[in-house]
Amino acid sequence: MPNFTNPFPGMREAGDLDNEEIVRALRLDLAAEQDATHIYTAQAARTRNQAVKNTLLDIANEEKVHTGELMRLIMELDKDEVGWLDKGFNEVETREHLEHEVCVQMMAESLRAGRQCSVCAR
Numbered sequence: 001m002p003n004f005t006n007p008f009p010g011m012r013e014a015g016d017l018d019n020e021e022i023v024r025a026l027r028l029d030l031a032a033e034q035d036a037t038h039i040y041t042a043q044a045a046r047t048r049n050q051a052v053k054n055t056l057l058d059i060a061n062e063e064k065v066h067t068g069e070l071m072r073l074i075m076e077l078d079k080d081e082v083g084w085l086d087k088g089f090n091e092v093e094t095r096e097h098l099e100h101e102v103c104v105q106m107m108a109e110s111l112r113a114g115r116q117c118s119v120c121a122r
Contacts, residue, residue: 005032023078030070037063 007028012023040060044053075081 019077023074026070026074026077030067032076033063033070035065037067051120 001021005028008017009028011024017025032068037060040056040063044056045061048057049051068118075085
């Protein structure tokens with residue numbers, strides 16, 4: 001028999017969940033949806049049976065919708081969430097911009113020297 005995850009780890013045994021506990025529970029739900037997405041896509045990648053592959057990928061996409069629903073609830077209940085997400089998005093964009101600038105500089109140097117860029121092999 002499966003050993004299912006405790007839906008309320010570290011929370012009170014009974015009674016209505018407060019806002020903080022709801023957010024914690026939703027984060028656990030979010031992790032479960034991400035895990036399910038990973039499982040379905042990994043299984044789909046390993047089968048040649050097209051009907052099975054299509055069904056597993058469809059289910060994985062449904063899990064992604066659930067992920068969005070849960071994130072929306074978390075963002076509504078935890079007002080700081082959007083700020084933290086924006087900070088993360090900006091860090092990636094900044095990093096990508098810097099990496100692109102380095103690549104452009106290396107490409108220019110390589111072109112001047114008549115060799116390929118060591119970063120992108122162009």
